[in-house]
Amino acid sequence: MPARGWSYWSRNKLEILQGYLPAFNRASKSAEERIYIDLMAGEPENYDRDTGETFDGSARLALASDPGFTRFVFGEAPQKASRLQADLEHRYPGAPFRVYPGDCNITIDQMLADLREIRWAPTFVFLDQQAAELRWETMAKLAGFKSGKTKAEQWILWSPAMIVKGVHGTKAEEFATRVDRLYGSRRWRQILAARVDRDITARQFRAEMVNLLRWQFEVDLGYRHTIRIPMTMRNGSDLYDMIFATDHPAGLKIMSHLYGKAAEREPRMKQEAIDAQTGQEPLFRGYDGTVPQWKSEPCWDPSERPWWN
């Protein structure tokens, strides 16, 4: 029995992943080894809290990719890690995967040490956090793990909305310290201050928080391309972003195409969720067939903002 219910936008995110992994492997098929790293691999199976349908978690999707990876590394908190280990051993006996129980910001060192001999291999990393569990140094270690031309691709969930919630919660300062670790500095606090002072709107806050991460990936870690993929909620408001960092223009093109497909699916998935909640047959009401227009903008130097000190 899967442990928790996800909403349709999580499912849509995993559909992008499911589309991307075989494309990544096709694009790097001449390499003898291809690595998949999933730092927060979750449960083997999830269920849709609106429709009740079950769907595979990211670890299963990665192992099922065809063409496939040659090495798999999964991080997860200890209890879930043992469930994942048991499930994957049962489904994919003998597959070249290893589950590392514990805080992925710590286990990352062992993961990368174990992969050292094949650090030339094309590598895709999924960083599926909930709010601010990751640390900047972990993303930097992943960027530094390479001996080939291109760095590991990183696909990261980034949620300024969850950050706002955390910094206004009961353990505000503790949470803010976590966000310092997420960005690797206190720079993000300037964006928060601008929002508190009403120099920027909520939408701008979100854009600035995402931009700061992209800026760090491009300027501090040297990634050639970063894009922002917004995931929206049923009421039309934005929930979180997926940030994709790559050195490879092919990766960028494929991910952009898959996001277009996800945007096309989204109104139908949203309607199915509403219909499931109201007990109606899916009618696809409100879906007029228009695909939301999306184009990733280049990121900007955050310090050029008038409110940045």
Ligand SMILES: C[S@@+](CC[C@H](N)C(=O)[O-])C[C@H]1O[C@@H](n2cnc3c(N)ncnc32)[C@H](O)[C@@H]1O
């Ligand atoms: C959004 S879920 C992952 C879902 C999964 N990727 C999927 O698609 O099915 C986030 C997971 O991160 C795990 N987690 C949170 N903090 C972590 C940490 N510091 N190290 C490892 N795992 C962590 C949680 O236990 C949770 O299962």
